[in-house]
Amino acid sequence: MPTRRRGEELEATILEAAWAEIQEHGYNRLTVEGVAARAQTGKQVLYRRWPNRAQLAVAAIRHTLGPLVTEAPDTGSLREDYLTVLRLMAGRARHYTPELLHGLMPEVWGLAGEISSALPGVIAEILRNAAARGEITHADLPERVAMLPLDLVRYEGMRSVVRWAEITEADAEKVVADILDTVFLPLVMALAGPSSRPE
Amino acid sequence: MPTRRRGEELEATILEAAWAEIQEHGYNRLTVEGVAARAQTGKQVLYRRWPNRAQLAVAAIRHTLGPLVTEAPDTGSLREDYLTVLRLMAGRARHYTPELLHGLMPEVWGLAGEISSALPGVIAEILRNAAARGEITHADLPERVAMLPLDLVRYEGMRSVVRWAEITEADAEKVVADILDTVFLPLVMALAGPSSRPE
DNA sequence: CCCGTAAGAGACGGTGCGTCTCTAATCGGG
DNA sequence: CCCGATTAGAGACGCACCGTCTCTTACGGG
Structure with missing residues (x-):
């Protein structure tokens, strides 16, 4: 039977x-x-x-949940390219609910690293494209600067998890735009903007 | 008996x-x-x-572990003031070992908020002092920018915890200096540096 | 067709939480 | 100084659930 x-x-x-x-x-x-x-x-x-x-x-x-990003977006603008990646991350983050994570943070952190192992390469390519376009003067920004938006998005994610807060799509969008427009882009323009002094 | x-x-x-x-x-x-x-x-x-x-x-x-910072340092330089706060945080972070935190993240996150509830005020004062000295043109930076180093230090802390890694004092010092010198100060100078255009 | 492998089902021991019970030490009020 | 209310100290108890072990039986390769 x-x-x-x-x-x-x-x-x-x-x-x-x-x-x-x-x-x-x-x-x-x-x-x-x-x-x-x-x-x-x-x-x-x-x-x-x-x-x-x-x-x-x-x-x-x-x-x-399969792998996250595999190849770099190429929209023709540094802001849009990075925004695309951050939106993907934020969308994915909405699966990592507090209920899922509590008691399982270390294991999931490792898994997340594995899932998004392509990210550093993708970011590097985005920056190279921006440099090729002339948006920025060079693509070899300090590691910490290049990865800054990723780190901040992850930080926001961990913070919500640990506070047992859900992330709405609208909030995520606001945070992601804020990170790019008030932190990352001003900094990058200061370090490698076309009108800044070449180092 | x-x-x-x-x-x-x-x-x-x-x-x-x-x-x-x-x-x-x-x-x-x-x-x-x-x-x-x-x-x-x-x-x-x-x-x-x-x-x-x-x-x-x-x-x-x-x-x-009692409260963290109560009043703002005043060393005469924005970098040193902020560095002092970050060093305090990093020193404190060394008590939050992986062993202590695993299984207890949400509770300790809430506790940490309580313990360091004076931080926002301290940072605001540091920035006001810098503005008064003429190091920066104004102290009303966007929230996200003003708190950026704190968030990054906390992020590094959570990351080590979740990876079961201990933080050596030397590493902490390096990270803290890196955050200030390659991220925060360039950004602040771009937004409110004396030689930048007044907005 | 036959045998080794592994599925399905559940018993079992162990750990540790949170509750409950009981006795007796200590404190405060009169 | 005594008496009653409180609660410390000690441990038994029920319960949930992990991870292990055991047993029977279906399946599939040779």
């Missing part, structure tokens, strides 16, 4: 069950028993694949 | 015991039973005062 699942199929079912449980209850109240029951399997099947509850959750998140 | 402690005395003993347990094992492996045993009392005495393990830990941290 009962048809047994195996391999890929079974694993996908489990990870989707785990993701559903996280969405419903958050990580803290995710139970291995609950996931097994929802996937209609036994705990041993889970423990055969992942060493503990945390790694199961991480696998479920990875399974649901 | 046994002499019983009460009130303040008992409470201080418990909080010191809790702090000691946190130092030894970290929050995650802090047990209420352990604290009670170390303080030579019963669990009920703890639960009579704090509703759960997390609040006990928060109380212990608050008991050990």
